[in-house]
Amino acid sequence: MTPLRPDLSSLPAYVAGRTVPGAVKLASNEVALPPHPHVQQAVAEAVAVANRYPDITVTTLTQRLADHLGVAPERIATGCGSVALCGQLVAAVCSPGDEVVFAWRSFEAYPIVSVIGHATPVPVPNTAGHEHDLEAMLAAITDRTRIVFVCNPNNPTGTAIRRRELVDFMARVPEHVLVVLDEAYAEFVSDEEIPDGLTLLDAHPHVAVLRTFSKAHRLAGLRVGYAVTAPDLASALRSVSVPFSVSAPAQAAALAALDVLDDLLADARAAAAEARRMAAELRAAGFEVPETQANFCWLPLGERTQAFAEHALDHKVVVRAFHPTGVRVSAGAPDENEMLLEAARSFPRA
Ligand SMILES: *Cc1c(COP(=O)(O)O)cnc(C)c1O
Numbered sequence: 530m531t532p533l534r535p536d537l538s539s540l541p542a543y544v545a546g547r548t549v550p551g552a553v554k555l556a557s558n559e560v561a562l563p564p565h566p567h568v569q570q571a572v573a574e575a576v577a578v579a580n581r582y583p584d585i586t587v588t589t590l591t592q593r594l595a596d597h598l599g600v601a602p603e604r605i606a607t608g609c610g611s612v613a614l615c616g617q618l619v620a621a622v623c624s625p626g627d628e629v630v631f632a633w634r635s636f637e638a639y640p641i642v643s644v645i646g647h648a649t650p651v652p653v654p655n656t657a658g659h660e661h662d663l664e665a666m667l668a669a670i671t672d673r674t675r676i677v678f679v680c681n682p683n684n685p686t687g688t689a690i691r692r693r694e695l696v697d698f699m700a701r702v703p704e705h706v707l708v709v710l711d712e713a714y715a716e717f718v719s720d721e722e723i724p725d726g727l728t729l730l731d732a733h734p735h736v737a738v739l740r741t742f743s744k745a746h747r748l749a750g751l752r753v754g755y756a757v758t759a760p761d762l763a764s765a766l767r768s769v770s771v772p773f774s775v776s777a778p779a780q781a782a783a784l785a786a787l788d789v790l791d792d793l794l795a796d797a798r799a800a801a802a803e804a805r806r807m808a809a810e811l812r813a814a815g816f817e818v819p820e821t822q823a824n825f826c827w828l829p830l831g832e833r834t835q836a837f838a839e840h841a842l843d844h845k846v847v848v849r850a851f852h853p854t855g856v857r858v859s860a861g862a863p864d865e866n867e868m869l870l871e872a873a874r875s876f877p878r879a
Contacts, residue, residue, distance in 0.1 A: 540644050543637060546849050546859075552842065553865040556849040557749070558684065558714075558825050560800050561861040564747050564782065565792060571785035572751070575778040583777035590780045593787055594755060598727060604757055606766035609774035611713060611741040611754030612638045614766060615678070618737060618756070619646030621765040622707055623675045630669050631678040632661040634685055634854055636711060639678050648675070659686040659819040659829060663698045670706055677702060680711045681726070682718060685849065685857035687804070687821030692724040699733050707762070710738045714823040716745035716794055717801035723822060727757060734759055742779075744824065745797035746786040751779040800824040803860035807870065814874050828873075829855040837876055844872035 546556025564572070587607045595602035608614040615638050619629060625647040631639040633652035643650040651674070653666045666677060679698075682689040690698075702708055710726035726738040737758035743749035753775055756766055786793060801824050808818040808826040818826050830837050831853055838850035846869045849857040858869055 536644065541637070541640050543641055547847050549842065549847050552845040552847050553861055553868060554847045555825075555859045555861050555865060555869055556847045556857075558744060558823070558857075558859045559749050560745065560747050560796060560824065561865065562747060562796055564751075565786065565789045567789050568748070568782050568785040571781040572778045575781035579777055581777070583773055583775065583780060585773055587775050587780055590753075590775075590783050591755075593784055597787060598757065600727070600730070600757055601760070603760040604730075604763050605755055606758070606763040606770075607753065607755045607775050608766070608770060609754075609779075610743060610752040611711065611739040611756070612642075613752075613770070613774060614739055614754055614756045615639065615709070615711070616642040616645060617766045617769050618676060618707070618709055619643055619648055620769040621762065623648040626673065627675040628671060628673045629676045629678065630666055630674055632666065632680065632683065634851060635661075635678065635680045636684050636713075649673070655683075655686065655688075658688070659683075659827060660688040661690060663690070663694060667698065667701055670703060672705075674706050676707050676709055678709045678711060680713075681723070682714045682822040684713065684823070685825065685851060685855070686819055686827040687808075687823045687825055688819050688827075689718065689720065689723045689822040691720075691722040693722075695724055696729065699729065699736065702735070704735060706735065708733070708736045710736060712738055713741045713744055715740065716797045717804070717824045718822045719798075719801055719805070720822060730757065737762060742783050742786060745800075746783070746793055747796075748779070748782050748786060751776070751782050753779045753783045797824070800860045803863060803866055807858065807860060807866050810870050811873055814870070815878065816873065825857055825859040827855055827857055831855070837873075840876050841869060841872045844868055844875075846872055 628649045629643040630651045640650040656662045741754040811818045834852040841848045
């Protein structure tokens with residue numbers, strides 16, 4: 530047998546939301562609608578020339594994003610989903626044994642990409658209110674810390690950090706540490722106090738903002754994300770990437786999604802409203818549900834987590850269980866959400 534890295538056995542597995550035939554999937558924070566027809570058309574055209582390699586520098590999409598976001602293209606690095614960029618950040622910034630701080634629970638890729646990148650993951654438990662514990666995260670920073678991931682809004686709890694708290698936090702993070710603001714759910718935010726991370730870039734050079742086309746833009750299956758950061762770090766992210774990792778159909782899809790962004794954002798706001806409605810209904814049914822700023826909500830069910838997931842599946846709804854902490858439920862179509870609510874109302878109380 531090929532000798533493997535001895536630390537691979539400690540690698541946490543990325544558990545994807547299950548797809549169960551005949552059941553509705555509220556497990557992966559996707560928007561339930563298919564890609565926009567204009568996007569599907571653009572993908573079909575790109576597929577017709579897919580015998581050719583894609584543009585390795587992703588020039589057209591990068592320039593379009595730069596114009597759209599009002600930043601220089603040198604500050605943007607695209608990737609095969611923003612999860613790939615999480616890994617590229619570790620690869621570009623961390624030497625073996627350096628530390629990566631993140632809230633827990635948060636996005637399950639953070640510990641995985643840290644270990645793969647030979648860095649040490651440092652999870653910091655959330656507050657009792659299921660939010661990032663920013664004081665504890667600051668206290669966890671050492672001389673070896675190189676990255677702090679801040680997931681805003683946080684997956685899977687749906688909670689979000691307000692501008693004043695975030696600005697205060699960033700001012701206190703030492704200069705040798707990169708703050709990565711993972712804003713995969715930015716388009717679903719309804720509270721104006723929650724900052725757009727791009728507005729913090731100029732005042733804070735040691736920041737990278739991560740965005741994705743997987744959620745509000747409905748392109749999870751095509752894999753496009755991007756980082757906006759200082760030009761030298763953006764350049765480093767490109768240099769550690771797998772060549773051609775953003776396919777031509779993916780580049781075409783992302784460009785076309787920007788053409789119809791207003792439509793996509795309206796649908797995203799509707800999904801976020803559904804998540805808030807579910808949260809309110811679940812609270813009315815007696816569940817604890819923290820305020821959500823995303824297209825999903827969080828049920829901190831502790832030891833009852835697995836039982837809830839099985840009960841939901843009996844009602845033909847797949848949820849995402851993080852046993853023994855809680856269940857994350859993505860907002861689907863209204864009738865799908867109704868199925869989840871019915872399952873929740875009949876869940877036997879402990
Ligand atoms: C879904 C998600 C991403 C984006 O994943 P892609 O790789 O772009 O599909 C990034 N961060 C968080 C917190 C997410 O939930």
